[in-house]
Amino acid sequence: MTALPFKGHFVEVLKPLECLDLEVVGPISPPSKSGHHYFLTIVDQYTSFKITRFLKNKADIYKEFVSQKILMENIQDRQIKRILTDGGGEFFNHQFKTLAAKSGFIHSVSPPYTPEHNSFTESANQTILDKARCLLLMSSLPSCYWAEAVNTATHLVNIIPTPSRNNQ
Numbered sequence: 001m002t003a004l005p006f007k008g009h010f011v012e013v014l015k016p017l018e019c020l021d022l023e024v025v026g027p028i029s030p031p032s033k034s035g036h037h038y039f040l041t042i043v044d045q046y047t048s049f050k051i052t053r054f055l056k057n058k059a060d061i062y063k064e065f066v067s068q069k070i071l072m073e074n075i076q077d078r079q080i081k082r083i084l085t086d087g088g089g090e091f092f093n094h095q096f097k098t099l100a101a102k103s104g105f106i107h108s109v110s111p112p113y114t115p116e117h118n119s120f121t122e123s124a125n126q127t128i129l130d131k132a133r134c135l136l137l138m139s140s141l142p143s144c145y146w147a148e149a150v151n152t153a154t155h156l157v158n159i160i161p162t163p164s165r166n167n168q
Contacts, residue, residue, distance in 0.1 A: 023121035032147035
């Protein structure tokens with residue numbers, strides 16, 4: 001059985017880094033070959049570009065996000081305007097509040113039990129995990145290579161052409 005279509009309201013995003021969706025996946029067992037149990041997915045709502053970063057524990061999320069934030073802002077030569085996360089403690093904490101206040105971005109938190117509010121990362125994670133499972137299955141590699149498969153799947157998703165905005 002599937003859920004009814006979501007009729008919520010989303011703010012229109014007009015430029016890169018106007019809104020990033022973040023979500024953590026895990027714990028994943030067995031751990032990766034390098035000891036990771038989680039991965040963080042960052043999706044730019046405008047470009048649909050996806051980033052996956054691997055984490056040994058949830059406490060690493062803040063440090064990894066700050067590192068990616070600096071990199072993305074330098075590459076795009078613009079500041080992040082808003083991030084959207086679920087209400088998990090790994091995102092909804094003093095560190096993220098302080099970073100948002102210092103950096104000047106809005107930290108929006110989706111309501112509990114409403115994955116449709118974070119649909120960009122939910123959909124991205126589903127696609128990435130499906131591709132990663134296929135890669136592992138077809139290569140006959142052990143499941144401890146899941147991080148390599150997720151990394152490859154993310155790259156594949158990013159290079160597959162998608163409909164552009166305004167036919168650009």
